[in-house]
Amino acid sequence: MDMIFKPETVTMFKMLSLHQGVERSYYDSDFAMWDNLPPLPEDFSGLSVVSCTPVLEEGQVLERLTMEQMSRRIAIVDGVQRLMMRKIQKDGNWVYLVGLAAGAVEVWPKADLLLPTLRRELVLFVPEGSLELPFEDEYYGIPFRSVPYNPRDEKRPLNNIVSEKRSALELSALNQAVTELGGQGILLRDGPLKFGDPLTRANGPVGLVKTLEPRSNVDIFTSFVKKLAFGQVSSLLEMEDKKDQEETGKRRYFAYLRIMDVGDPTSLEGVVRLDLVGPEGSGEELARVVLLAAETVLSLSRVGPYARSPYNLMTVEWLEKHLRALLPDPSVLSIEVAREVTKLGR
């Protein structure tokens, strides 16, 4: 049988003894290391409100619509990561093989993955001292490379590095999705939009932040967000980042929407944030996009309590499941790694 990997890749596996007793894991949520990530703080530090544009009229609320009623092309971009395997090294450090995938799913009119937006990557994270032979390889058409990491760098722990890698993939998928949609409908991204992300236009993209936890500037946050009724959208806040010097002329815009009635109007549970990026002073223009996005998010959100996140959109769940399925099975991969190493040894 032909070798699956390049010789240098297999040599690397062998050096790291990856063929011996590989421990496996399935999804990111299965392992403590990835599971106990704190929710992204609703951190306004460094941000200040520049302007405030009402999205809905006083007392007006949105209602859930059916797909047909909305009648617009909708796509959502998301990314997943999958911890494939690890091996404890002599010095107590770990090697991780992580699978990353990002892509967009079209929710309506078709319910399918937009294949051109699919981005995948397999990364072998190796402690810096152990990485003698970096490699770039391919496995079933998925780029596969080694990346060194410093296990003792507390400022930049491994999960941040992984998260950055994943964000990069998602960003690439998002850009592709913008092209795919060609200015039609609405494009959501599961997660915040930042300055580096594409500008929000008539069709998005709009970031969707599902878990809010205020850390700073709580007053501002509270005065704008709290007391939202079910289906109500807050004003669109134009935010200026004092720290950001490079991206002049770009502003982040936030709007909040309650998609679940938890019986307590002051509770943040059931509130999501819609995240936009645009030129300064474009509040008026973006308010129309926010309205469309809010209507879409409310309509796609599921009724009732859900274990992981009550605000999850079913389509996001669908997308995540499918993206994970497009990453190779850890057990299969680890068996193939072991086989290749054995073949090399002979």
Added chain:
Amino acid sequence: MADNIVGIVSGIEKNTPTEFYVNLFSEDGQSIRVRIGDVVRVSVFYDDQEVIYYGTVYDIISRWDNDVDSGFKEKAVFEQLVPGTRFYLAAVAVTRAFYKGREVFDEPLSVPAPGTPAFLVTEREEVERALRFDELKRRNSHLPVGVMINGQPAYIDLAFVLGENGAHINISGQSGVAAKTSYATFLMAAMLQRGQGDDRYATALREGRYIVFNMKGESLFFLDCESEDWQKAEEGDRQMWSSMYEAMGLNPKWKFPLERILYCGVPKGVGLKMIDEPDIKSRSDAGDNLRVYGWDFIDVIRYHLLELALDQEEMSMSQNMQLLLFSVQEKMEELLERLLSDVDAAVTVFLRKGHVGNSGGKSDIFLRALQNIRCDIPENSYERLRLVLYACNEGPEQILGSYGIPQTVDELTNYLRGAVLGNKAEASEGQEDALKEWSKAIAENEVGTATVFAFIRRLKLAKKEGLSKLWRPFPYTLQGEVTEAPKFNYSVGRAWDRSGGITVIDLSKLHSSMQAFVVGAVLRQVLEAKMANPKATEQPVFIFLDELNKYAPRVEGGAMVKLFRDVAERGRSFGVILVGAEQTASQVDFRVVTQSSTTVVGHQKAAELSHDEYKHLLPRQREMASSVGPGVVFVDQPFLRVPIMVKFPMTIWSTKETTVDTGGRRLGHILG
């Protein structure tokens, strides 16, 4: 033993000492090297000792391994976006276990460990060893029954056919898919050809008597002719079938030789001439090998055939009718006994004195007859009676009338009617004594007039349904001396008892009640003959009968079912072997069907296969039986733990009506 590894014993499913699973290897993920019916070998270790297990593959499944768990991922694997692992699992039923080259026990007692390599067995010798055929061959008790998937012949144990360990063969299958009739004739051909050897099993098969009942048209009247289907088939197919025959050690050109066959047909009618002409339209060319069959009064009385001619269901419902039937049979037997003893006495006198006296009694007629006889007088008193009656030079009516013995069903109804009506009946001359006898019989048993008339109506119905053709008048054509023993060619009893002879008896022209009569009558005669014969098992009688469910039904079978149970349960001891076939085994009497040591199942409906009668097949075989094509059957015999799926070739002899090719001969005749 070639090491042809095809997989490893799987631990994913539960292995047992009698059944284990093999995870099949596949180089490219798509191709495996094992099929259902293949033989595999694994090593089992007990107390550090290696025991070799053989088994046959009876089921194979394929699926994704756990890495593909959704339809979406499956599609992604197809598009080669992600890898997917294919998984093939073969279920193997253990057939035999060996320790250091010797068989351990009949039953395997340990279990192979998961991960043990499994080898495909293809060498003929080892396959035979795995399936116990080597043992059959060593004992010379092998009979080829078809070709297995690997092209090698499959055998059954003749010890389980000929009554040594078991007997009888049951074939079930839907009609029209070459399962029952074709396979039954194939088995018969295999037996006859196997009979060419010197061993004792071969001798028994050579000496065997083969009785075949023809149920449909005149299809089995062409066993000596070449099949049109064979002729019309493509050369490639014919070659394939020929090689199958050769693999089984059979001659592909072999047909049933006409000189060994007697084709027996029902008489065309009851008239003088018609009664001796068989109602077989298509085989006028068969000459002396074609004849009529029937029973005269001696057979009818001797073998109690009357009860078989009456509706079994109806008779079992009325006790009075049964009583009358028994008393009529008893009376006829009593009268026949009287006649027999008078004839015996006359013979004794004749042999002592050698001349005719003139006592003025009945014996004078017999003595006169004996003087006409120039051939040997048989020992058997029934045959002696036949010869004497034949030599009387006058119709037997008078003699029989004077005893009150009915010669035909009409005479019996007349006697019964006369007996009931008494003086009101118009008795013909010389019948007064007979009527007296019959009145006595009716009075003794206190049977009511209404019952007798009801009985007469049943007899008339039976006559209408054809009994008068089968219960034939005693033949009388002779004037003068008897120089050679008359043949009484109609007698089935004389027809079937030929060494290696095949007797085809036509039932197709008969009403179903008369079909039962014929089958019952033949079986009774055969059983009686075999019970009296000390060489019974060395000259077995094979009875090939289709539609067994009709003759030995599970419910309401009466005298017929009793007869079949007798054949099934005791026949083995006398060398009477039933090769029964039916569409639905579930409708055949349970005791009859379960007595069969060899069971053959061809294409069958799924609903029928769900019955207990098919539980001997493995679950997958039951499913397969509902879809297998023509010529494929599952054969099950006690010597092997697992039923074997075999294919048998098309028969070169015809099992359906075909045009006998006489054209060539005629042309030759014209051209000289």
